[in-house]
Amino acid sequence: MSTSENNADQMNGELDRNMLEANDLTESQVAHYVVDLLDHHAQHLTAVTAKRLSVARSLAVNQVARQQTANHSGVLSWLGDQIEHHRTMSTAVVVVAMLLAFYAAQHFSSNANLENSDAFLLASDLPPEAYADKGFDTWLVSKTD
Amino acid sequence: MATAKELSDFLESIERRAFKQTAYAVRDDHAALDIVQDAMMKLAIKYADKTTAEFPMLFQRILQNTMRDYWRRQKVRNLWTTLLSSFGGSAENGDERDPLETIDVEDGSDEPSAQLVRSQTIQLVERALEKLPARQREAFILRYWEELGVAETAAVMGCSGGSVKTHCSRAVHSLAKALKNKV
Secondary structure (H helix, E strand, C coil): CCHHHHHHHHHHHHHHHHHHHHCCCCHHHHHHHHHHHHHHHHCCCEHHHHHHHHHHHHHHHHHHHHHHHHHHHHHHHHHHHHHHHHHHHHHHHHHHHHHHHHHHHHHHHHHHHHHHHHHHHHHCCCCHHHHHCCHHHHHHHHHHC | CCCHHHHHHHHHHHHHHHHHHHHHHHCCHHHHHHHHHHHHHHHHHHHCCCCHHHHHHHHHHHHHHHHHHHHHHHHHHHHHHHHHHHHCCCCHHHCCCCHHHHCECCCCCCCHHHHHHHHHHHHHHHHHHHHCCHHHHHHHHHHHHCCCCHHHHHHHHCCCHHHHHHHHHHHHHHHHHHHHHHC
16 A cells, blocks of 8 residues: 555544544444444454465355256266166066066967867767766776677 | 355455454454354355355355354353363463464555554454444444345344344444544
8 A cells, every 4th residue: 555545544534533523423424434444454364364264265165166066967867867767667668568468478378278179079079078977988888798 | 056156256255354243243263263164164055056146145144143053052161161160270371372363464554653543443443343232233244344234134133124223323323432432
């Protein structure tokens, strides 16, 4: 700060003091006078305090940078999860479709087997009840004799 | 959402005032630094998604709450210290002072008489501020130093706008009285 600025500062200080002495300062003027003093004083902190505040600020800013990076990678991982989820779901749908197809094929083939056996039994000489009848063998032997 | 650069600029613009404001309230520079650091971290962790326009009020609210937490802890700690003080001597006498702490970062004023006048006045103002009731000091600093509106100050302090005006008026009258007594 130059000497002229110092003198101006000093003159302002004197002026303020005179104004205070004259008892004609409004509430707002007193407040601003005090705030100017406080502002000026706050700019002249010790080196250690200034350094410590700077470190605190850096820590806070780094925290935000980390959060923003984490959020960014969070979006990517969410997308990855969704894709992975869709892949899993697609696989499950294919497996279920294969099981249904297998079941349907089994169902239809067993029906065809039943139809075939029925047709065989109907087309044979003896009715199926004949083989279940206990007296049939005896009757057959007597007939042969 | 504010960027890291915007947050850094905001914190840089308020850190010194925040430190002094806290130091006037807790009357301990080390504690004031811890409180300001806590408040900065809380702002960064919880409110980084807010816009920069919201930062001043949010930061002040966080700072005030962090100060209140400090006072609560101090109250409990003081109780135990009082109880246990008879068992040990004071550690303060043995503390070594860091010479850097007493060196001011460049003071632009070269004129010794101007420095003396300003230094005396600021000491007087600081003492007067420290003597103010906590709510008056809080209202004065938020309203005039942080330049918050009456409604914003009331929101930070958790009181009505009328109370803010009353606290501010009483604070200014006390400060004016202290200054007049000096001159």
